[in-house]
Amino acid sequence: MAEIMKMSILRYRPETDEKPVWQSYDVPYNHETSILDALGYIKDELDPTLSYRWSCRMAICGSCGMMVNGQPKLGCKAFLRDYAGGELKLEALANFPIERDLVVDMSDFIAKLESIKPYIITQEPRSLDDGCTTQTPKQMEQYKQFSMCINCGLCYAACPQYGLDNKFTGPAALALIHRYNNDTRDQGKAERMKFINEEAGVWGCTFVGNCSVVCPKGVDPAAAIQLGKVESAKDYVIQMFKPGE
Amino acid sequence: MKIIKTDVAVIGAGGAGLRAAIEVARTHPDLEVALISKVYPMRSHTVAAEGGAAGVAQDHDTFDNHFNDTVSGGDWLCEQDVVDFFVKAAPKELTQLEHWGCPWSRRPDGSVNVRRFGGMKIERTWFAADKSGFHILHTLFQTSIQYPTIKRFDEHFVLDLIVEDGQVKGVLALDIAAGEAKLIQAKSVIIATGGAGRIYRFNTNGGIVTGDGMALAYRHGVPLRDMEFVQYHPTGLPGTGILMTEGCRGEGGILTNKDGYRYLQDYGLGPETPVGEPKNKYMELGPRDRLSQCFWQEAQLGRTVEGPNGDYVYLDLTHLGKEFLHERLPFICELAKAYVGVDPVKEPIPVRPTVHYTMGGIETDGRCATSIKGLYAAGECSSVGLHGANRLGSNSLTEITVFGQVAGEEAAKNALEISHGDSQGLLDQAQASLAKYQAIKEFDGDEKVADIRRELGLTMEEGVGIYRTEEAMQATIDKLAELKDRYKRINLKDDSEVFNTEWLYAVELGYLIDVAQAMAHSAILRKESRGSHQRIDGFEKRDDENYLKHSLAFYQGDAQPKIDYSTVTITKSKPAERVYGAAADQQEADKKAADKLSAEEK
Numbered sequence A: 001m002a003e004i005m006k007m008s009i010l011r012y013r014p015e016t017d018e019k020p021v022w023q024s025y026d027v028p029y030n031h032e033t034s035i036l037d038a039l040g041y042i043k044d045e046l047d048p049t050l051s052y053r054w055s056c057r058m059a060i061c062g063s064c065g066m067m068v069n070g071q072p073k074l075g076c077k078a079f080l081r082d083y084a085g086g087e088l089k090l091e092a093l094a095n096f097p098i099e100r101d102l103v104v105d106m107s108d109f110i111a112k113l114e115s116i117k118p119y120i121i122t123q124e125p126r127s128l129d130d131g132c133t134t135q136t137p138k139q140m141e142q143y144k145q146f147s148m149c150i151n152c153g154l155c156y157a158a159c160p161q162y163g164l165d166n167k168f169t170g171p172a173a174l175a176l177i178h179r180y181n182n183d184t185r186d187q188g189k190a191e192r193m194k195f196i197n198e199e200a201g202v203w204g205c206t207f208v209g210n211c212s213v214v215c216p217k218g219v220d221p222a223a224a225i226q227l228g229k230v231e232s233a234k235d236y237v238i239q240m241f242k243p244g245e
Numbered sequence B: 001m002k003i004i005k006t007d008v009a010v011i012g013a014g015g016a017g018l019r020a021a022i023e024v025a026r027t028h029p030d031l032e033v034a035l036i037s038k039v040y041p042m043r044s045h046t047v048a049a050e051g052g053a054a055g056v057a058q059d060h061d062t063f064d065n066h067f068n069d070t071v072s073g074g075d076w077l078c079e080q081d082v083v084d085f086f087v088k089a090a091p092k093e094l095t096q097l098e099h100w101g102c103p104w105s106r107r108p109d110g111s112v113n114v115r116r117f118g119g120m121k122i123e124r125t126w127f128a129a130d131k132s133g134f135h136i137l138h139t140l141f142q143t144s145i146q147y148p149t150i151k152r153f154d155e156h157f158v159l160d161l162i163v164e165d166g167q168v169k170g171v172l173a174l175d176i177a178a179g180e181a182k183l184i185q186a187k188s189v190i191i192a193t194g195g196a197g198r199i200y201r202f203n204t205n206g207g208i209v210t211g212d213g214m215a216l217a218y219r220h221g222v223p224l225r226d227m228e229f230v231q232y233h234p235t236g237l238p239g240t241g242i243l244m245t246e247g248c249r250g251e252g253g254i255l256t257n258k259d260g261y262r263y264l265q266d267y268g269l270g271p272e273t274p275v276g277e278p279k280n281k282y283m284e285l286g287p288r289d290r291l292s293q294c295f296w297q298e299a300q301l302g303r304t305v306e307g308p309n310g311d312y313v314y315l316d317l318t319h320l321g322k323e324f325l326h327e328r329l330p331f332i333c334e335l336a337k338a339y340v341g342v343d344p345v346k347e348p349i350p351v352r353p354t355v356h357y358t359m360g361g362i363e364t365d366g367r368c369a370t371s372i373k374g375l376y377a378a379g380e381c382s383s384v385g386l387h388g389a390n391r392l393g394s395n396s397l398t399e400i401t402v403f404g405q406v407a408g409e410e411a412a413k414n415a416l417e418i419s420h421g422d423s424q425g426l427l428d429q430a431q432a433s434l435a436k437y438q439a440i441k442e443f444d445g446d447e448k449v450a451d452i453r454r455e456l457g458l459t460m461e462e463g464v465g466i467y468r469t470e471e472a473m474q475a476t477i478d479k480l481a482e483l484k485d486r487y488k489r490i491n492l493k494d495d496s497e498v499f500n501t502e503w504l505y506a507v508e509l510g511y512l513i514d515v516a517q518a519m520a521h522s523a524i525l526r527k528e529s530r531g532s533h534q535r536i537d538g539f540e541k542r543d544d545e546n547y548l549k550h551s552l553a554f555y556q557g558d559a560q561p562k563i564d565y566s567t568v569t570i571t572k573s574k575p576a577e578r579v580y581g582a583a584a585d586q587q588e589a590d591k592k593a594a595d596k597l598s599a600e601e602k
């Protein structure tokens, strides 16, 4: 038979709650129950007023980020079995304003992704008649990992720097710059260097590395940031010797 | 209520919606686009597609081959002129995605690689490992960012279309976080809201895939076409329904029953091909409808494995080796480990059929136009005539880009010819519609949304599943009428205006029930077996004389939908028997011989 887990959730309904309050639920679970399944049980059977985001339930849409016992996780890829015997505390993702219950305001994060020109830039438009660009598996290796980001925001919740000052461009967006800068099809690196060089760019990072630890997709944004620092330093030297600028 | 004026409103920011928006922005910088989605674009369910997108890519392949595979795969219920356009546009659109940065998997020489897929005669499925949909969606989203004329309305839920004098005039959208409704007045509207798989209990779809756009168009009198054709994917994980892509079999995976026997050879898909040597259109590379039916037959014979989440068979990839699996199918390895505790490198994966795709949808012509002027539909929500009675895997990722482009082009053209009229009448309409939806919060009764949703999933599985009988379909039809009635007595507890998901789930449930009715009623009247619609009550054969036609479901409010029919466009492929395995080779040889004979006679 199913075991029972006590789950405490930090509730916040802006129209009625002055500040967030904890609420507990007893949830039956088995070996396969994910935290997202458990939330579904609460919503369907115990308390329909609980709000949270979800869709794919297979760790690819990036909707269901939340703090699980203080750690940023995807609800659909964390399982009650791993917390057996203990208690579960769920909160909205850290470092983001809470909109309601487990739903945070993601707009700053989305704006950061949009700000860094995350698309292929070419000097001359490519014609479809020329067919596909050639790119060897080895060339693809240079950026592939950094294209795996599902925009879940866990790395921002784990980043102390972003927590201190949200002007910092942050891990996922910096990794995305790296993704395009290292794609052989792209010629927009020069335009993007300013986002790397600026104070809120890579130099905002004090290399804590939590982002890569919590990333559910192995993107390793910390590595992208380190590589960005190397690029930025080189860029600085080049700029110094450019005549007339 | 706030009024926002735009030129083209796009409902849905999945693959089809994004592609449409980009097309308008790219070709008409003077036109403004409102791109509206109930979730952030990259959460759209295109993100979950794994296997890949079909388009002719090799010298020894032809458009005719892709055409023939699609038309016979669809059991001749496809609009052949549309298929013809589609197969020719496919490689161009997939190349366009490449130019925009999609990381298609490559051969060592740097050219784009293609893989085998079910029902495809020659390898033509472009793939990005086993995250093809994820990469397509993120590529399109990121590409869209460079166009300042695309104004996004993220996390805005479209509650209704605004139609006046037979012409679409805009949409009613709700800002989910603010609880604020807006009238988005538009000259053209494109519906790109995806499928409706959540009607069923076990499915591969995300929670947001609730048939919204289908229901919206349907409620405004646009027919839903071919809704009885619902695709079961043969390989979902028991319990969750999470998909194990057909790419697993394309790369050489095999299906075995509880005795370790490759049972597909017993059902006209053989002879057995050697393990590790997959052969196009044989055995595991047969089409989805057939494979799902074989599972059902095996279960009847007691040769499937019993499990707590229903019977299953095995998808065995172990012979492919760790290195290959981690390169080609890394996501599959990750999913199987997380959700059923199986490492595909070492053990076979338990799988069972699960609802996957809606072949039918909003009726459009070959240029995505619906029967309402200015209203277009593209992607899984639409029925443009491509899939017929059964979709071939990897045709729909291509569909969203090919027809997303077309819808964008047509919507822009229409918007250029029209100017905005007076807003007041539209505003009144929007206000009245909003009041109707708000009233759901005040329904009197004690029915639970979750109960109705659960019973809906169950009854659809029982009546409109892999095999169908009149009796079971009638029982489902009766049940749906009951659920629709009980829906009027649902009791909602949440009266908040901020991110009120209880209310939105209830709105979605209303859409699900309407679309389910269109499916069930279309199904019971189709007295034949074709593609994914298989009957075992005396109508086991295809009946071209009476049913080589599309079904059209018309909404009738509280009454049952009215079902009508329309003709199928046949250009160059006359209906023939649909065969796979050795029988297909025989059929082709016979046809060649006959063609040669008739040529000699001339």
Ligand SMILES: Cc1cc2nc3c(=O)[nH]c(=O)nc-3n(C[C@H](O)[C@H](O)[C@H](O)COP(=O)(O)OP(=O)(O)OC[C@H]3O[C@@H](n4cnc5c(N)ncnc54)[C@H](O)[C@@H]3O)c2cc1C
Pocket: B011, B012, B013, B014, B015, B016, B017, B036, B037, B038, B039, B040, B041, B044, B045, B046, B047, B048, B049, B050, B051, B052, B053, B054, B132, B133, B156, B157, B158, B159, B192, B193, B194, B195, B204, B205, B206, B208, B209, B212, B213, B243, B245, B356, B357, B378, B379, B380, B381, B393, B394, B395, B396, B397, B398, B400
């Ligand atoms: C697990 C899985 C794997 C698949 N694999 C493949 C494959 O390998 N190859 C292949 O060809 N096909 C595959 N398919 C099918 C294919 O992925 C889909 O048919 C296709 O991606 C649908 O795209 P779309 O743009 O039509 O809809 P979606 O991507 O579902 O987008 C729908 C959009 O509409 C929005 N929306 C819906 N309702 C509303 C509303 N009321 N208000 C506002 N916005 C709304 C949503 O927010 C979303 O943005 C797969 C499907 C699944 C489920």
Ligand code: SF4
Pocket: A148, A149, A150, A151, A152, A153, A154, A155, A156, A171, A172, A175, A211, A214, A215, A216, A217, A218, A219, A220, A221
């Ligand atoms: S880098 Fe990783 S943790 Fe950060 S948003 Fe992307 S997937 Fe999530």
Ligand code: FES
Pocket: A036, A054, A055, A056, A057, A058, A059, A060, A061, A062, A063, A064, A065, A074, A075, A076, A077
């Ligand atoms: S529900 Fe999609 S990532 Fe969890």
